[in-house]
Amino acid sequence: MPIARKTKSGKYNCKVVDHYEYHEGKRKIVFRSFTAASKTECERLAAEFQDNKAQYAETNITVDEALDRYITAKENVLSPYTVQCYRSYKANAYGPIQNKKIKSLRDEDIQRWMNEYKLTHSPKTCRNANGLLVAAISMQKPNIKFRVTLPQKCPPELYTPTDEDIKRLLDYIKGTELEKAVLLAAFGTLRRGEVCAVTYDDIHGDEIRINKELIRIPGRGWSVKAPKTTESIRTVKYPHQVIERLLRDRGEAERIVDMSPDLVTRQHKRALAACGLPEFRFHDLRAYAVSIRHAIGIPDVYIMQDGGYKTDTVMKQIYRRSMSDKRKEFSDMASEHFSALLNG
Secondary structure, eight states, rough: OOOOOTTTTSEEEEEEEEEEEETTTTEEEEEEEEESSSSHHHHHHHHHHHHHHHHHHHHBBBBHHHHHHHHHTTTTTTOOHHHHHHHHHHHHHHHTTTTTTTOOOOOOHHHHHHHHTSSSSSSSHHHHHHHHHHHHHHHHTOOOOOOOOOOOOOOOOOOOOOHHHHHHHHTTTSSSSHHHHHHHHHHHOOOOOHHOOOOOOGTTTTEEEEEEEEEEEETTTTEEOOSSSGGOOOOEEEOOOHHHHHHTTOOOOOOSSSOHHHHHOOOOOHHHTTTTOOOOOOOHHHHHHHHHHHHHOOOOHHHHHHHHSSSSHIIIIISSOOOOHHHHHHHHHHHHHHHHHHHH
16 A cells, blocks of 8 residues: 655655666666645555556557557558558657657647648648547547647648530540540549459449459559448449440450559549640549539439448538539529519
8 A cells, every 4th residue: 555755845745666667787666656635645546556557557658659559459450551551650740759658748749749740731631640649549548638729621622524524535535444444433433443443244234333442552562452341332333335335345354444543543644634624633533423413413322322432421521512514504593593583
């Protein structure tokens, strides 16, 4: 039982062994000190520490060690890409605090780190880095809480291609591997990794079964893996003309688009520049597919199923973007309605 002693200030202090440190073969005892206004309260705090010493000991590790433990514990249940991102954050994001002990980490330490980190990184990256940090520390000490102000989110300035953009792009890339990739993404809501993983065996009539994606695994190159969520496993219906085009040039390759995701991105960018179209990401073809479905009145629940969304949050915030040609069409409809009302 720890015994508290009265100090000159009138309060009571009690010391118990925290842990041992070793340097050049010599052992150093590190004590944990507790101070309270009463002898009973001081001894209670010390006894509570001893009873839960194993839990307290976990906070003696550094931020870097906590991150490593967290990533190692999760790497078999997370996607290789997510693990790769986590390790990149661990190696590059936490310099000012990575060697600090968790038990000595304060709100001010994390806020100072975040203030510096945001100078060279986007708000989204800052939030991702902070989220990993909090998760890693919480695994070692579940009750710990930090109050940190994060950079305000900035809505991305993204361009959604119009029907005319899609027509011009398809005319320019007609007969190429890129044409097949664009057809799969723009008319079927497929992600880039899904576009590059789908095979001819996945085609059933006018429908294509989506159940895998092509991702990069560190040290192993590109590999076909199951999607991250069960919602991504779905069947998408295409116009018959698209299916005919996909099957027309079928060769010995199993995959419909015999390209890596990176090559698709590079060729897509070159094609946009060559035919004078506004610059937009290959992923924005998926946004086009979702936006068109919304514009023609398809209920959200069916758009979610086509797109493989788990919830409608991302779909509403990012993908249901206003397209300039459709916006003008609906604005004209509203104007005509009001004109008719005013004319009686």
